[in-house]
Amino acid sequence: xxxxxxxxxxxxxxxxxxxxxxxxxxxxxxxxxxxxxxxxxxxxxxxxxxxxxxxxxxxxxxxxxxxxxxxxxxxxxxxxxxxxxxxxxxxxxxxxxxxxxxxxxxxxxxxxxxxxxxxxxxxxxxxxxxxxxxxxxxxxxxxxxxxxxxxxxxxxxxxxxxxxxxxxxxxxxxxxxxxxxxxxxxxxxxxxxxxxxxxxxxxxxxxxxxxxxxxxxxxxxxxxxxxxxxxxxxxxxxxxxxxxxxxxxxxxxxxxxxxxxxxxxxxxxxxxxxxxxxxxxxxxxxxxxxxxxxxxxxxxxxxxxxxxxxxxxxxxxxxx
Amino acid sequence: xxxxxxxxxxxxxxxxxxxxxxxxxxxxxxxxxxxxxxxxxxxxxxxxxxxxxxxxxxxxxxxxxxxxxxxxxxxxxxxxxxxxxxxxxxxxxxxxxxxxxxxxxxxxxxxxxxxxxxxxxxxxxxxxxxxxxxxxxxxxxxxxxxxxxxxxxxxxxxxxxxxxxxxxxxxxxxxxxxxxxxxxxxxxxxxxxxxxxxxxxxxxxxxxxxxxxxxxxxxxxxxxxxxxxxxxxxxxxxxxxxxxxxxxxxxxxxxxxxxxxxxxxxxxxxxxxxxxxxxxxxxxxxxxxxxxxxxxxxxxxxxxxxxxxxxxxxxxxxxxxxxxxx
Numbered sequence: 001x002x003x004x005x006x007x008x009x010x011x012x013x014x015x016x017x018x019x020x021x022x023x024x025x026x027x028x029x030x031x032x033x034x035x036x037x038x039x040x041x042x043x044x045x046x047x048x049x050x051x052x053x054x055x056x057x058x059x060x061x062x063x064x065x066x067x068x069x070x071x072x073x074x075x076x077x078x079x080x081x082x083x084x085x086x087x088x089x090x091x092x093x094x095x096x097x098x099x100x101x102x103x104x105x106x107x108x109x110x111x112x113x114x115x116x117x118x119x120x121x122x123x124x125x126x127x128x129x130x131x132x133x134x135x136x137x138x139x140x141x142x143x144x145x146x147x148x149x150x151x152x153x154x155x156x157x158x159x160x161x162x163x164x165x166x167x168x169x170x171x172x173x174x175x176x177x178x179x180x181x182x183x184x185x186x187x188x189x190x191x192x193x194x195x196x197x198x199x200x201x202x203x204x205x206x207x208x209x210x211x212x213x214x215x216x217x218x219x220x221x222x223x224x225x226x227x228x229x230x231x232x233x234x235x236x237x238x239x240x241x242x243x244x245x246x247x248x249x250x251x252x253x254x255x256x257x258x259x260x261x262x263x264x265x266x267x268x269x270x271x272x273x274x275x276x277x278x279x280x281x282x283x284x285x286x287x288x289x290x291x292x293x294x295x296x297x298x299x300x301x302x303x304x305x306x307x308x309x310x311x312x313x314x315x316x317x318x319x320x
Numbered sequence: 321x322x323x324x325x326x327x328x329x330x331x332x333x334x335x336x337x338x339x340x341x342x343x344x345x346x347x348x349x350x351x352x353x354x355x356x357x358x359x360x361x362x363x364x365x366x367x368x369x370x371x372x373x374x375x376x377x378x379x380x381x382x383x384x385x386x387x388x389x390x391x392x393x394x395x396x397x398x399x400x401x402x403x404x405x406x407x408x409x410x411x412x413x414x415x416x417x418x419x420x421x422x423x424x425x426x427x428x429x430x431x432x433x434x435x436x437x438x439x440x441x442x443x444x445x446x447x448x449x450x451x452x453x454x455x456x457x458x459x460x461x462x463x464x465x466x467x468x469x470x471x472x473x474x475x476x477x478x479x480x481x482x483x484x485x486x487x488x489x490x491x492x493x494x495x496x497x498x499x500x501x502x503x504x505x506x507x508x509x510x511x512x513x514x515x516x517x518x519x520x521x522x523x524x525x526x527x528x529x530x531x532x533x534x535x536x537x538x539x540x541x542x543x544x545x546x547x548x549x550x551x552x553x554x555x556x557x558x559x560x561x562x563x564x565x566x567x568x569x570x571x572x573x574x575x576x577x578x579x580x581x582x583x584x585x586x587x588x589x590x591x592x593x594x595x596x597x598x599x600x601x602x603x604x605x606x607x608x609x610x611x612x613x614x615x616x617x618x619x620x621x622x623x624x625x626x627x628x629x630x631x632x633x634x635x636x637x638x639x640x641x642x643x644x645x646x
Contacts, residue, residue, distance in 0.1 A: 009481065011481075012480070012481040015480065015481075016474065022473065023471060023473070137524075140497065140498075140501075140528045140530075143501065143530065143531070143532070147507075158505065160505075231471055231502070232470070232497075232501045233470045233494075233498040233528070235468070238468075238470065272474070273473075273477075286461055288461050288464055289463035289464055289465065289478070290464045290465075290466075292474060
């Protein structure tokens, strides 16, 4: 099937579309942690990529412990669920520790101090895993997910991609419900609006901040396992690039906004997989693969020129 | 150590592996009246000192300088006759890989994926050149990726659209492992042959990619002659109490020195208690080298490159590398 105006097949573009949704889901899940923490603390938690990485390793440990490549049938589903939960718990524990050790003592310090602390924590964690535990090697997730795909016309989606996209959406919906509909979520939103006023209303500000870190980290932990299942190779430095991309997605969506982070994540995922390919349809344009990010980030700069506060504009004092 | 009863004197100079240090080290060696030299080690230092050695007529053999232009300098006279080198070059590997893709795999359309570092870029380009020269076609746009990339899905969508007969990868096993896993997860690309090089042929590839590594073809240049290498390894252990395998280019350096010593032995003339060495004749003797050294069989091409480099091919079968007889 050949679309009228494009040189390459509809199948090719639907493949790229599904790829964009897949990476977009992972960016979106990680971006949520950036945006929520920024919402309550106005802090860019640069160590969030490492929280994602440690979640991936926790999930890996669980999968290998439960049988690794020998898993089959119903045990696979059980193992993946346990891995996701373990990753969320591990990531949440790391993020809580980070908040306690690296950020809370600096809460009244000038804004650059916690940022430097975050960068330090990020470098420490990625090197701890890479150089101390793994000696620069990588680990590979067991390939246990059932293979096969669903075909709808030119669109073909593997079971794994379907699971990844579906699970991400479900987790994001859960997070949205927690923040919007529960008492704890209300506490987070109140602290985001004004820390002092929230304290005057009897809200435990420290607890709300920790909860923000925990929720964001749990999403990153989920993302870590999904990433491992899909891309298979994990290493200590794996959080850096997705972390930067997810941070970008959060800025693009309007930092502090939860729907913004999700939209930003998908937007970035899709521009990465489509941007270069569409430009290559122009006669005499043939950008190699290395230009993928250049095109995506050029588009991002364009968006920010016209909407400096991101797609979802946040009014001051109404974040999270 | 003596040659025809004369003691061999060793002079050592350090060029710091830089282009600036190359001519300075060459100058010091020439002033010390050396007759031959092993080195330089690095391509940068070699490039800048080729002319100095040539002017002095000193034959030198580098064990490790691999840049393509060293034996194809941009000067009218052509390659420097005083320069030889032992390492197997990317070009040798790529030439054999292209021939293997064409004759053994019967491929006419190749898709190229490469690491964007010097090694991957050069090997990838050389392969494209040789494959096209052999009548093959490069389909799609060769796709570069950076080290530590794990997401190859976008490249794989391009491979799927290009419908190649062989997927060629110039890079390292760390990235080839997730690449192969993602390639084989795509049902349309389950059986397209995968061809890689020395950077990818590693046991980690099999232990990491497992089933996805099955059937992959890998080239390994610079084969070592098992017995000659074992002898060298024993000597190395006896002398330095270390493992010869961990000394990169060690076998090549040992061979370079051996070639030069043998050449001196063959042309040196005892002249009333003095050993006279004709530098021209010495150069000719090196040029005619034909020996099996620690790094395998060595002969030199007209431009000073190692000729007849053996490139062996392997296929992953049941979790092991099996050599393919061609």
